[in-house]
Amino acid sequence: MKRTSLANWPCSLARTMDLLGDWWTPLVLREAFYGIRRFDEFQQELGIARNTLSERLRRLVEAGLMEKCVYETMPVRHEYLLTESGRDFYGVIATMTAWGDRWLAGAAGPPIVARHDTCGHDADAEVVCSHCKQPLTSQNVTPRPGPGYPPKLLERPNIRRRFHIDDPDRQPADLT
Incomplete structure (x- = not known):
């Protein structure tokens, strides 16, 4: 059964979830943050099937969160290192x-x-406003379309409701 891709949705959360895809991928990244680099170490620490781990590492390399580097040539062996994008995760x-x-x-x-x-x-990690450094909560944040949101979608009634486009009391002043 082929899963539906969220990679082209106009939502960074959906795109991130498309990349992660399952519970193993964040756990592979967690192990990389703990300093694990080699396939056998990931496999041993996680108890993950080798084919599943191969697929997750391939996807992380393809997405640019990790890079595959040769550390031994006879036989050829690789390690997986976090990239800037991976470290930012x-x-x-x-x-x-x-x-x-x-x-x-x-x-x-x-x-x-x-x-x-x-x-x-x-x-502990905290999510704060990048401007005023106050905590961000669901009660004090209003989502609105950003510069990358497809203009054509803004014509749809459900999207207009989501972003309160037709509600002048809730519409951000600079949203056109």
């Missing part, structure tokens, strides 16, 4: 972990804590 992993720590950890507390090396304290 750390915030996603940290935010998902913080949510899990809050809502899924048992009474004993989070199973893993993140030590911020710069200040020496344990830290």
Whole structure:
């Protein structure tokens, strides 16, 4: 059964989920953040089937989050290194972990804590406004079409409702 691609949706979350595709991909990235680089190490740490791991690593390399580099020539062996794009995914992993720590950890507390090396304290990820640094919540954020949103879609009634385009009380002033 072929899955529907979300790669061309006008939504960065949908495109990201299209890339991730399943639960193994973020776990492969988590292991890369722990310093795992070699196929056998990923396989051993995750207990993932070799064919599944091969596919996930191939997809991460193809998407530019990891690069496959030769570390031995006889026989040829590769390691998988995070690219700039892959390293930038750390915030996603940290935010998902913080949510899990809050809502899924048992009474004993989070199973893993993140030590911020710069200040020496344990830290949780927070999502804040890039301008004022205040927390972003579903109650204080209003989605609106950005410059990459397809203009043709803005003609659809359901999209106009989603972004409150016909509601002058909720419409952002600079949205045309």
